[in-house]
Every structure is written in structure tokens, then in C-alpha cells.
Amino acid sequence: MLQSIHHVAIICRDYPRSKAFYTETLGLQIIAEHHRAERDSWKLDLALPDGGQVELFSFPSPPARVSRPEACGLRHLAFVVEELDSVVAALQAKGVDVEPIRVDEYTHRRFTFFADPDGLPLELYELN
Template structure:
């Protein structure tokens, strides 16, 4: 195998408009393609992170809840690299999003913190 990089991450949401608003307006991701697939009653929104296509946001009728806490099997969280973590945390707090206290990674000595999307998906900010 010759894996080059992660191409994208797919996220299924329970409320498409609410999640679209969160990822586009609050997190500032750029929509690059949006389609409605009538046969599946599903939206698919492709989003750019830092100029690269990286996230697919899907809606489906009545998706099951994701087991979040404690650590469930499967995807643990999605991490976003940031330059100034305090500035990004302040922006999230302005939107009334709870952000955990900033911590220091004991291995890299870098700052990081967690918050969640509208469906409780854990998201991380990691200062580069």
C-alpha cells in the first residue's frame, strides 16, 4: 500500500441546517460543493479546511446517536490545527460554545483543547 494522506473525513449530522451553520459560519470552513440526493433524502456538503477539501457533511433521515462518553470505539475526535489557540477559543466562546480548559500535551508541549459540534462530536483545537 502507498497511502499518501487522509483525503477527507465524513460527518453525519442530525440537523443539517444547524450543523451547516456551525461548520460554515462559526468554524469558518468554506463550502465547495453541496448536493441534495433525493433518492437518499440526504444532503452532502463538501467543506475546505485551510484550502483543502477535507470534510463531507451528510444528513440522513433519523441517523442513530453516536456513543460519545466515555471513550467509545471508532473515531475518537477530529483535530484542527490553529496558530493562536486563545484567539480561537475566544471566538468559540462568543458563539456560546463550551470549550474545555486549554491543556499542554505532555509529549509535544503544545497547547490543545476540546469542544463539540451540535451533535456532540468531539473536536480538538491543537496549536501548531
Template sequence: MLNLRQIHHIAIIGADYQASKHFYCDILGFTLLGEFYREERDSWKADLALQGQYTIELFSFPHPPTRPSHPEACGLRHLAFSVENIDQSVSALTEAGIICEPVRTDPHTGKKFTFFNDPDGLPLELYEA
């Protein structure tokens, strides 16, 4: 047994680093802990926190290949964020120009959820806790 303790971080590569940084920090509310340019790779790396918890490493690379990103595609399905009020959260995203799918109800938990995408089409979910 490995005795995994928790998820340490999630790494995301953005095609447009500035647009991705704006999306995750200014729209979703992540805090920029640090930002580093790695000249040997012509790459930016930003460390982002959510509620003080280091969560996302945001990268840029020159000409990254696209990846199919649909909630039902093989591989990582989506990244989900817990929110207290899904209707308020959807309204905030809509005001920022982010399109959300219609809010649905999880038949097993009775909780509301919806999907939306980051600037590169990465499927993200809001789940009302």
C-alpha cells in the same frame, strides 16, 4: 503495502443539517465547495474545504441513529484542528456560544490543546501548532 498518500476526506452525518452546516462553515470557517440534495435518499451532502483543501463531507439522513461520542470511547477518538493561537480560537468559539474544556498542555510536546463538540456531540480538538 498500500502506499496511502493522504487522508482524502472525513465524512460527518449531522442530525440537523442546517445547524451542522452553520457550525462548520460560519463558526469554524470551512468553505462550502458544493451542496447537493439526493432525492432518492432524502439526504443532503455538502463538500467543505479548509484553507482550499477539500476536507469534510457533511451529510444529512432522515432519523440517523445516535452514536456514543466521547473522547475516550472506542472507535474514532476525535477530529483535531491545528491553530496558531489557542487562546484567540477559544475566545472566538466562546463568543459563538461553543463551550470548550479548559486548555491543557500536552506533556510530551509542551503545546496547548482543548476539546469542544459539534452540534451532534462529535468531539473536536484545537491543537496549538
């Protein structure tokens, strides 16, 4: 049976910009980086502290992803944070536009959303 999520794969339009966002802005650590010349594509494996991974891919001229209004398919990617206010402040200090913090009506946990350079919705979810 399923045990956990191993990785999430993201396709980006501007590889250097997205690489900087995920490594410098979000602080994910690089596991491996490969250029696949036959596909004119980069693959960047990034580590999350819990062992999960984000795979960042680039391809020439990928089609735009529909995310708003809500579209069928993957809705967003959520990251667990220990203390939401400090993470939001750090992102805002780096120029990232973060939505106002909300409280989940069912779990009573605080969360917020922001977007990566290609507009992919990313969520910060506080467990404390």
C-alpha cells in the same frame, strides 16, 4: 502508499444547524452542496485551508454516536490552529462551550476540545 487525509465524513442529525456550525461558526468554505432526493440526504463538501475537506452528510433518523465514555472507533477530529487563545475566544464569543486549555505531556503543545451540534468531539491543536 498513503500520502495524506483527503476528507473526513460526518453524519449530522439537523442539517441546517450543522451546516451553520461548520460554515459560520468554524468558518469552513463550501465547495459543493447536493441534495440526494432518493436518500433524503444532503452532502456538503467543505474546504480546509490546507486542502483537506470535511464532508457533512444528513440522513433521516441516524442513530446516536457513542462518544463518552470513550468508545471504540474514531475518537475525535483535530484541527490545527496557529494561535489557540484567539480561536478559543472567537468560539466562546459565538456561544460554543470550550474545555479548558491543556498541554500535551509528550509534545508540550497546547490543545482543547469542544463539540459540534451532535456532540462529536472536536479538538483544536496549536503547533506554535
